[in-house]
Amino acid sequence: MPADQLLNTVLQHYQDLHDAAKTEQIIGTTAHLLSQLSNPLNLGVLTSQLLTAPAIWERHDGLRTSVRIISIYNTAAIRVCEQEVLNDKNKLEGRPLEGGAIKCDAWTRAVVKGADEYSKRWQHLLVLTGILMGMEGNDRRALSSSLRGIIGQAVVLAANMALESHRQDGPLAGASIALALNFSFPLLSDFHKAQINCNELLPVTIWALTGPEGFCEGQFLQVIGESITEAPGQLLSWTSQTPSFQLLQAMDQRPLMGNVGPLSKLAAYAALHATDTDVVLAAHDALLVFSRQVLDAWQLNRFNDIDPAFEANKLSLETLQKTWPVLWQVLRKLLFGAVAVVQAIVSRSLLDHRMLNPVAASGIAAKSLHILRNLYFISNRNNNSAFQVYTFSYLTSIDSLSRHPAASELFLKEIRPLEAPTAPITHLSRTLDLFFLNVAEHLPLVLSTAACEALVIKPATAYLSHEGPMTPSTVELFESSHSAILSVLSCPQHSSLTIDITPFYIIKLFESFPQQISPRQFRVAYKTVMQIVSPPNPIAAMEPHLAETLLEMLRDTIPTAGTTLLPQSPDTASPDGTSPEDATQEAPELFSEQSSLTMALVDTLPFLPLPLVEEWLTITAQTLNMIADPKLRAPVKKRFWDILINGEMDVERAAIGVAWWGDQGGRELFTSKPAPETAMMSGAIVSSDLVSSKL
Incomplete structure (x- = not known):
């Protein structure tokens, strides 16, 4: 035609x-x-x-x-x-x-x-x-x-x-x-x-992202929850034939949902270039409401109690293989889209004079953290938060919030775990507690001592003890609780609280090792506490015997500690206690409970009060010789020798170490046979004719 x-x-x-x-x-x-x-x-x-x-x-x-x-x-x-x-x-x-x-x-x-x-x-x-x-x-x-x-x-x-x-x-x-x-x-x-009118574009893109053409205010999660049934064996089942799954697929195939990445970038551009700050703040509030709707809908969903480590034991086979991956693909899109806009608003808050005043800045930071908390059940799963935009939004918001003590305290009060929860404890509630502990770790420096005790120490203490097998999620909670408590103990202005808490914390530390924490984690925690209670920190003057008391507690534990080989942990570290990614090792070192505790004792030497250095050098050398297995004793001796020669000790302690090595019998205690003539302490004057030694 x-x-x-x-x-x-x-x-x-x-x-x-x-x-x-x-x-x-x-x-x-x-x-x-x-x-x-x-x-x-x-x-x-x-x-x-x-x-x-x-x-x-x-x-x-x-x-x-x-x-x-x-x-x-x-x-x-x-x-x-x-x-x-x-x-x-x-x-x-x-x-x-x-x-x-x-x-x-x-x-x-x-x-x-x-x-x-x-x-x-x-x-x-x-x-x-x-x-x-x-x-x-x-x-x-x-x-x-x-x-x-x-x-x-x-x-x-x-x-x-x-x-x-x-x-x-x-x-x-x-x-x-x-x-x-x-x-x-x-x-x-x-x-x-x-030339685009970003004042008008921003609300349109936020609505497109969160509204009926986007993620439907998170209500699809509630619809899914109504379709979940119980399969034989008490497994949760959500089949691909249910209307809710077909609805999810239809939603995911909508034009805007297929382009969430570019849409969120467009919204982020509008947030950065809008000339009206009120429009940006309104968009921030809209995202906060949306994230709250998503979290509320997930709380009503029976899937919220599924720990990633037990998915295969909680879900039916069809759910695990077909519907579950599709759901998390949509949730990841939701997270990435929302966080991209939050990052733009947080970035603008650092430059816009109307967003820089103390009230506005702290409010924006708190709202951003609330948004990230509401979506933490997504970002905490399968490493979904491991992208730069999320990290920037999270750390910058914490940094902004930490500049305002009153706002920091108020934020922690709003999100702290309930002391006596009325609802059953679910994986979701533990996930939210983990977010709380991770944020709380950054704020003790600006909080009052009373606030630290009520808002950090008490909630963290609830997770210091754990019975039964450790899953990745419980390990995260356990480690975060230790980190939160150590962050409080490390603040000089909270010395009075540190004096009260330290003995209790050390006891918990001993109770947790080696079932809940690895040798590296124990050493890092113990070394940190010893550094806190030793000079020049004010606690050393307030409680001069506290450091020696902690040393005696560790020393008394070593003789009765287990001597069997501990299983290798993922965080196997270098001898100086640094993290594995900072260490270059040909093969992981072997530890028993006894050798790990002895290694912790060695780690404390650079921080001891001067009057205790010589005595505890002797005690440490005697203690490491108690390790019967040469393979387990070798890394401890290597670490002891490294501390003596690699500069970890300051000038005064190093001088005491030199005298101890040469005049107080240190060499004889350290070695079971005479050391080579060329083996000398760092700083000793030697003849140029002598062959240099690695020692």
Whole structure:
């Protein structure tokens, strides 16, 4: 059928509603016509009629209609580009021309004229987006530089006018604006991007991300919860045949959901460049409400009590293999999208003078942390938080909050675990407690002593003891509780509290080793406490005997400690107690409970009060000789020798060590046979004739 006759047929079909198959045929024919018509007037008429056609717009297909419009013009523009290249070749070879034989610039101008006053500005934006994508996407560069600039300016103008009127035009208008800018934004120049009305764009993108076209305020989690049943063996079952799973799949296939990454970047750009700070703060509040809705919906879902370590024991096979991965894929999208916007708002809060005052800054930091806490059940699973945007948002918010003691205390009060929870303790509640402990670890320096005791020590103490096997989640809680308590003990202004807490903490430390904590963790904790209670810290003056008391506690434990080999732990460390990623070892060292405790005793030597150094050098040397197994004794002796020579001791303690080694029998205690003549303490004067020794 000739193109002009086909055009008349399509225009007639535009006037009536049709079934889905017929509608798709009309859309395909329209795209074909746009690449075949040679008369610019016909191209304008076709566009004008398409943007008002009842056959397209009265089907109420939602955002899919907008996707169809963009797709029509994107497909047609690509065909026109290809035809222009082919026709240039055909002219040289004398062959017939293909399609409408119209140049890209002329075609674009003719189509744009069809976006007239009879259609909405947001519909014009769809057409312009499709043209820009088809002509300039994937580095095609089909338009002249001048027309490319004009089209870019037209996109911005249409977007800004559509943003001003989208509330009157209905929800589809707002979602379509977000969709169109999502596609066209990467193709715009920085000059044109800067002209977009970000004050209006930001609320639209936040609504698109969290609303009906996005994550539906998290209500899909509640719907899923209603579909969970109990399979044989008390396994939770959520099959792929349930309406809730089909709803989740349909939601995940929505146009905006398929482009959450670019959409969140668009929202982040709007948050950074909006000229009205109140709009940014309102977007922040909207994200806070959304994250709270997600958390509330997850709390009502029976899946919230599933520890990742026991998924295979809690879920039916179909759930584990089919529906569960899809759910977490959607939740990861939700996390990444929300955090990208939070990061932009946090970044802006460091520069915007209206967000820098103490009240606003602390409020923004607290809200950001509340958002991250509400989504922590997602970010804490499968290392989902291991991306730079999340780390920046989290640490910067903590840093901002820590500048305001009152706000820090209030935030901890808001999120602290309940002392006597009325609801059963679930994996979700433990996850939220873990977030609390991780944040609390950073704040003791700005809190009062009373606040530290009530808001850090007491909640952390509840997790210092654990019975039964340790799962990865309980290990995290256990380690975080130790870290939180050590952070309080390390603050000089809390010395009175440290004096009261330290004996209790050391007892808990002994009770936990080696079942709950590894040799490295025990050594780090014990060394930290010894450093806290030793000079020049004020506790050493307030309680001068505390350091020696702790040493005696450790010494008395060593003779009765187990001598069997401990299993290797993932955090096997270097002899100086550094973390494994900082250590370069050919093979992990072997430890028993006894050798680990002795190694901890060795680690304390650089921090001992001066009057105790010589005595405890002797005691330590005697103690390490109690280790019967040479393979277990060797790393302890190596660590002892490293402390003597590698500079960990300050000048005064090193001088005592030199005297102890040479005059007080240290050499004889340290070695079971005379040491080589060339083995000398660091700093000793030796003849240049002597061969140098590694010792």
